[in-house]
Amino acid sequence: MQADQETKKPLYYGWYVCAATLFIGFVAVGARNSFGVFVVPMSDEFGWNRFTISVAASLGVLVNGVSQPFFGRIFDRTGGRKLILVSLVVLGGATAMLALTFHILFLVFMFGVVLSMAQSGPGPSNTAALMARWFRRRRGTAISINSAAVSLGGMIMVPLSMFLLQATNWRIAWLGLGIIVLCSLPLALVFLRERPEQKGLYPDGDPAPSKDGSEANQVDAVGPLEVERWQDSFRTAPIWQMSGSYFVCGTTTFVMSVHFIPFAIEDRGVSGATAATIFGYMMFLNIFGALGAGVLSDKLGGTKNWLALAYSMRGIAYLMLLTVDSVLGLWIFATIAGFSWVATPVLTSSLTADVYGVKALGTISGFTFMFHQFGGFGSVLLAGLLFDITGNYTLPFALVGALLLPAAISAFSIKERKYSARYQNLAPTAAAGD
Amino acid sequence: MAWLSSFILAHQGDAADPVLLHWIKERLDQIFGSGPWVVVAIMGIIIISIPIFIIVVYLIQSDRRSVYGPPEPDDVPDLRKQERVP
Numbered sequence: 419m420q421a422d423q424e425t426k427k428p429l430y431y432g433w434y435v436c437a438a439t440l441f442i443g444f445v446a447v448g449a450r451n452s453f454g455v456f457v458v459p460m461s462d463e464f465g466w467n468r469f470t471i472s473v474a475a476s477l478g479v480l481v482n483g484v485s486q487p488f489f490g491r492i493f494d495r496t497g498g499r500k501l502i503l504v505s506l507v508v509l510g511g512a513t514a515m516l517a518l519t520f521h522i523l524f525l526v527f528m529f530g531v532v533l534s535m536a537q538s539g540p541g542p543s544n545t546a547a548l549m550a551r552w553f554r555r556r557r558g559t560a561i562s563i564n565s566a567a568v569s570l571g572g573m574i575m576v577p578l579s580m581f582l583l584q585a586t587n588w589r590i591a592w593l594g595l596g597i598i599v600l601c602s603l604p605l606a607l608v609f610l611r612e613r614p615e616q617k618g619l620y621p622d623g624d625p626a627p628s629k630d631g632s633e634a635n636q637v638d639a640v641g642p643l644e645v646e647r648w649q650d651s652f653r654t655a656p657i658w659q660m661s662g663s664y665f666v667c668g669t670t671t672f673v674m675s676v677h678f679i680p681f682a683i684e685d686r687g688v689s690g691a692t693a694a695t696i697f698g699y700m701m702f703l704n705i706f707g708a709l710g711a712g713v714l715s716d717k718l719g720g721t722k723n724w725l726a727l728a729y730s731m732r733g734i735a736y737l738m739l740l741t742v743d744s745v746l747g748l749w750i751f752a753t754i755a756g757f758s759w760v761a762t763p764v765l766t767s768s769l770t771a772d773v774y775g776v777k778a779l780g781t782i783s784g785f786t787f788m789f790h791q792f793g794g795f796g797s798v799l800l801a802g803l804l805f806d807i808t809g810n811y812t813l814p815f816a817l818v819g820a821l822l823l824p825a826a827i828s829a830f831s832i833k834e835r836k837y838s839a840r841y842q843n844l845a846p847t848a849a850a851g852d
Numbered sequence: 853m854a855w856l857s858s859f860i861l862a863h864q865g866d867a868a869d870p871v872l873l874h875w876i877k878e879r880l881d882q883i884f885g886s887g888p889w890v891v892v893a894i895m896g897i898i899i900i901s902i903p904i905f906i907i908v909v910y911l912i913q914s915d916r917r918s919v920y921g922p923p924e925p926d927d928v929p930d931l932r933k934q935e936r937v938p
Contacts, residue, residue: 585888
């Protein structure tokens with residue numbers, strides 16, 4: 419009887435929170451990513467040129483990046499449930515309101531400001547912070563599932579937008595996307611809770627610690643750098659090591675998001691369809707990279723080692739891209755880089771939570787995410803500028819690729835065993851790199 | 853400035869690159885080939901099935917949760933009040 423009951427232990431509530439945030443991230447990111455689909459029909463109707471409509475999108479990039487720490491602060495002070503619920507209402511409403519677009523300023527304000535700001539609420543740094551509260555041992559796995567939602571959102575929501583547009587018109591398509599975003603509200607309302615304590619549970623669904631304290635170590639483990647105030651984290655080395663490498667992460671991924679297909683077509687001479695196939699293949703692989711990174715770091719430990727490995731792999735991918743002067747080089751790059759693409763955000767979020775705790779995690783993660791966005795924005799501008807000067811992508815790709823070596827060293831040199839809560843109260847053993 | 857506008861548009865999502873979008877649409881047209889509404893309906897069902905699946909699993913598990921009822925709230929410490937390790 420006892421054994422029978424053991425096998426029927428209920429699913430830990432944290433997994434419902436994880437599933438809910440996955441769906442929320444899926445629709446929120448998907449709705450925003452669909453902007454590119456609407457560029458042509460809206461431009462045709464209003465007579466806007468490509469650059470005019472781009473203003474709305476560019477403002478959105480900056481607003482989303484800069485607002486992330488502020489939304490993280492709100493997350494820490496008022497809780498993720500309220501923040502995500504309100505953000506979803508605004509996000510869904512703003513998406514639907516885009517159907518009423520009548521002037522470029524309306525689009526700039528509604529998409530570039532309102533929608534992009536609201537998207538910071540259920541953004542990856544906040545959902546990762548929420549996962550960090552519910553999970554300790556399986557923190558990386560839970561965060562990786564959430565990160566995979568970003569890729570899935572792009573893969574499903576964007577094609578949906580295209581066909582919706584084809585079946586109807588851009589106004590109805592925006593309205594439909596807004597309704598889909600609002601469909602995530604009931605799920606958020608039912609399942610989102612701040613902490614396992616609210617459901618009478620412990621992180622990971624672990625049993626109550628025994629009175630002799632032997633199991634309490636796992637539950638109560640706190641790192642020496644755990645902070646109450648986000649400002650305190652910036653007086654320590656690990657946050658700068660992680661932010662520095664995360665800056666490089668943004669630098670090396672954004673530049674490829676923009677310039678990979680032109681590079682493949684112009685420098686390597688492949689067709690647009692082949693270039694798109696290779697890029698799509700890389701985006702598909704990043705789902706497995708994210709999930710693999712989370713699971714492996716949880717099972718085997720050494721998060722900073724996996725992080726350093728991810729940056730090293732990406733560095734090798736860049737090297738192959740520049741040295742193998744054929745379509746094979748593109749495929750090798752896509753394969754190696756694909757696995758590291760979303761692995762780094764997962765590992766960085768998990769390690770940040772392990773080192774600094776969860777009390778100010780929303781704000782701290784918001785800042786690191788901002789560094790990531792700034793790195794991306796700057797690198798793309800620099801790459802475009804260098805391309806205009808030199809006429810090819812060799813120099814810009816070599817420059818950003820070279821940054822991956824210091825990024826890997828920076829990640830590898832984090833004293834995880836000393837600072838991470840995972841290693842507190844454990845018998846001291848030698849750890850690679852510590 | 854072409855690279856700037858292409859960045860701004862592509863940045864909104866990796867899948868939003870115009871070349872990639874065109875390619876994805878062509879592939880999906882080949883696979884489904886039944887008009888846009890059919891694809892919209894299929895994708896809509898996939899999207900809606902995710903929250904429904906989560907809720908169904910939660911309801912199915914309600915019996916197990918009642919058997920394993922949560923511990924008394926007093927037995928669960930608020931981990932926010934943890935002491936810092938010296």
